[in-house]
Amino acid sequence: MPTLSVKLPEETKQRIQSLAKSQGTTAHAVMVSAIEGALEKEEHRNTLVAAALRARNGVLTSGGVFEGKKFGDYLKAKVRGGKSKRPAEVPFKNFIGGS
Template sequence: MVSTTSLKLTEEIKQQATNAAKELGMTPHAFMVEAIKQASINAEIRRNFIQQANIAREGVIKNGKVFESDKVFEAMKARIAGKKSTLKVSNW
């Protein structure tokens, strides 16, 4: 069963949602449901990103090993150009 939730929106936000929904061929309700769904997905992606960044940071603090950013960019450019490239670990 689907539960009901009430949102109090300003007239400006209601109008923006209505206009956007119309352009997308959706009802305002469907647009708002999709917007909430996307916001929830984005929040989860951000949470996971921050969690992985904190894990990586802890690893750097623990072992002091990093890749220098300019070397990473050089390696990426080389690989895009079809050349072989290797990265060497540096001490932080």
């Protein structure tokens, strides 16, 4: 396994050692777990941001959006097994003060 040298403040080092001791593990294991957790969190965030940007681009390209309440009512009806007509898209400019 490759190694990586990280300079930590003494207080952080002590916190890691204290946590490792309380968990019956090593400081190395605590650091690996913390890094893995931080990476997963940030990768998930990046995925969400990318999806949001794709959605934004879709709205800007199509110019259409759904009214929140109408679309929410539609989804609730679908989940309950009822028949519901998908609401029509409305121009995005109606929601941003355009004319």
